Amino acid sequence: xxxxxxxxxxxxxxxxxxxxxxxxxxxxxxxxxxxxxxxxxxxxxxxxxxxxxxxxxxxxxxxxxxxxxxxxxxxxxxxxxxxxxxxxxxxxxxxxxxxxxxxxxxxxxxxxxxxxxxxxxxxxxxxxxxxxxxxxxxxxxxxxxxxxxxxxxxxxxxxxxxxxxxxxxxxxxxxxxxxxxxxxxxxxxxxxxxxxxxxxxxxxxxxxxxxxxxxxxxxxxxxxxxxxxxxxxxxxxxxxxxxxxxxxxxxxxxxxxxxxxxxxxxxxxxxxxxxxxxxxxxxxxxxxxxxxxxxxxxxxxxxxxxxxxxxxxxxxxxxxxxxxxxxxxxxxxxxxxxxxxxxxxxxxxxxxxxxxxxxxxxxxxxxxxxxxxxxxxxxxxxxxxxxxxxxxxxxxxxxxxxxxxxxxxxxxxxxxxxxxxxxxxxxxxxxxxxxx
Numbered sequence: 001x002x003x004x005x006x007x008x009x010x011x012x013x014x015x016x017x018x019x020x021x022x023x024x025x026x027x028x029x030x031x032x033x034x035x036x037x038x039x040x041x042x043x044x045x046x047x048x049x050x051x052x053x054x055x056x057x058x059x060x061x062x063x064x065x066x067x068x069x070x071x072x073x074x075x076x077x078x079x080x081x082x083x084x085x086x087x088x089x090x091x092x093x094x095x096x097x098x099x100x101x102x103x104x105x106x107x108x109x110x111x112x113x114x115x116x117x118x119x120x121x122x123x124x125x126x127x128x129x130x131x132x133x134x135x136x137x138x139x140x141x142x143x144x145x146x147x148x149x150x151x152x153x154x155x156x157x158x159x160x161x162x163x164x165x166x167x168x169x170x171x172x173x174x175x176x177x178x179x180x181x182x183x184x185x186x187x188x189x190x191x192x193x194x195x196x197x198x199x200x201x202x203x204x205x206x207x208x209x210x211x212x213x214x215x216x217x218x219x220x221x222x223x224x225x226x227x228x229x230x231x232x233x234x235x236x237x238x239x240x241x242x243x244x245x246x247x248x249x250x251x252x253x254x255x256x257x258x259x260x261x262x263x264x265x266x267x268x269x270x271x272x273x274x275x276x277x278x279x280x281x282x283x284x285x286x287x288x289x290x291x292x293x294x295x296x297x298x299x300x301x302x303x304x305x306x307x308x309x310x311x312x313x314x315x316x317x318x319x320x321x322x323x324x325x326x327x328x329x330x331x332x333x334x335x336x337x338x339x340x341x342x343x344x345x346x347x348x349x350x351x352x353x354x355x356x357x358x359x360x361x362x363x364x365x366x367x368x369x370x371x372x373x374x375x376x377x378x379x380x381x382x383x384x385x386x387x388x389x390x391x392x393x394x395x396x397x398x399x400x401x402x403x404x405x406x407x408x409x410x411x412x413x414x415x416x417x418x419x420x421x422x423x424x425x426x427x428x429x430x431x432x433x434x435x436x
Contacts, residue, residue: 039053128363198273212405221316317387319388
């Protein structure tokens with residue numbers, strides 16, 4: 001865990017529906033941004049858009065429907081764990097906190113999260129209600145430690161207009177995407193020759209997460225056991241070398257953007273500066289909305305698909321997700337019951353949250369016609385079954401992501417050899433894990 005900081009970003013505490021007769025207060029702390037100016041009083045969830053708009057409106061609606069429960073929301077800068085660490089150290093943790101699945105083990109392993117099995121059972125919510133990708137991510141040592149809210153992953157966002165120019169469209173209107181490494185290089189060259197633009201738009205500057213997430217997917221596709229021992233990473237095999245070599249060859253052959261940070265890469269794809277953006281589920285809504293407008297690079301020409309299976313040993317995509325946890329603390333039965341009602345409300349509204357682009361966690365939602373009718377969702381729905389996280393017992397996953405991303409970046413940019421980068425990454429990760 002990151003060192004506890006005495007100074008943290010100031011947060012605004014907003015009381016939602018502060019009714020005089022509210023007799024139970026839930027302190028809810030979340031990321032997802034702040035948008036009170038637009039959605040501070042909104043309760044029509046169907047009219048809300050984006051992560052911030054939808055979560056703000058959801059909580060507003062819950063407060064309006066439950067006048068006996070006062071929900072106080074504090075919004076922290078992403079990801080908010082420094083703030084939470086300080087609160088836990090001072091025994092002032094909120095009642096409900098948004099948390100990435102990949103961060104949960106750091107807290108659960110230290111007894112800092114409350115098991116939720118009884119709370120969910122009291123609301124008639126069962127583990128079998130959730131997708132495999134979701135429930136396995138929040139289950140630690142046989143107990144559930146978060147209400148799964150979504151799964152997210154990296155995707156191939158495709159500019160069909162440029163793909164058509166490159167002769168890479170099928171008769172059914174879908175793009176021709178690679179099904180193996182050789183096809184990526186041949187199609188990438190065909191695209192670049194026809195359009196003069198890079199085939200892939202990637203976030204490769206001032207970045208670690210994108211490198212690590214794609215690397216994890218490529219390792220998992222090889223059915224790699226690189227974290228077979230959760231306390232030790234093994235990057236010494238041919239699987240790691242094959243994954244990193246593939247990533248480096250894409251850049252070396254001029255098939256990818258090179259010097260774009262996250263905002264620049266998002267804008268570059270939006271402006272038609274490349275064929276396929278390798279980026280997350282959360283961008284589906286904005287890119288789809290752009291495609292419905294006229295006179296822009298994506299007009300009537302946007303599609304999105306899972307990252308192709310470049311290695312055939314296993315059909316899998318690395319996923320993470322967001323859940324709601326209850327930090328350790330003294331709470332009355334009445335407060336826990338109120339938290340249970342809030343979690344049941346989130347569960348019942350999992351479809352509304354899925355409109356952000358994230359995959360729903362509730363099986364009946366992902367199987368529903370309502371979800372399937374959302375743009376592009378049927379094309380990515382399989383990730384609910386093929387999505388895979390790192391083993392749940394792996395600690396310090398955020399820090400490991402940064403280490404691996406830094407070393408992969410060094411190799412891809414040519415500052416280190418592939419062998420040196422993998423060797424150093426393995427040493428740094430294992431040194432971290434050995435000194436927790």
